[in-house]
Amino acid sequence: MTEWGHCMLKRTVRRSCQLSAESIAKDLQTSCGLQISTTIVHRELHGKGCHGRTAASKPYITKCNAKCRVQ
Template sequence: MTEWGQHMLKCTMRRSHQTSVESIAKDLQTSCDFKISTITVRRELHGMGFHG
């Protein structure tokens, strides 16, 4: 994942903490216009310190 993608993922998490991984991936796909899997989202969030 690129730095821009990680930045957008952090911004998405700050806006809504109770969002599912599937909806985060869908939101990133529509807002950033790139494909990302739920597994990648989960892995990146874990690497950023988001657990649960």
């Protein structure tokens, strides 16, 4: 993937609310005329740190809770 392709991918991800590889590949094909497969988009997004999962909620642990958990 060229440097221009990387820049267009970044711009598309910033504009897009949905981060599916299929929708981004279609958007790049229609707006830029860039022929790119969904596999390459997925690989590039994964390399940039977009993993397609939400963060797990972590409970707020106070000193009292920590002491109770240890026991």
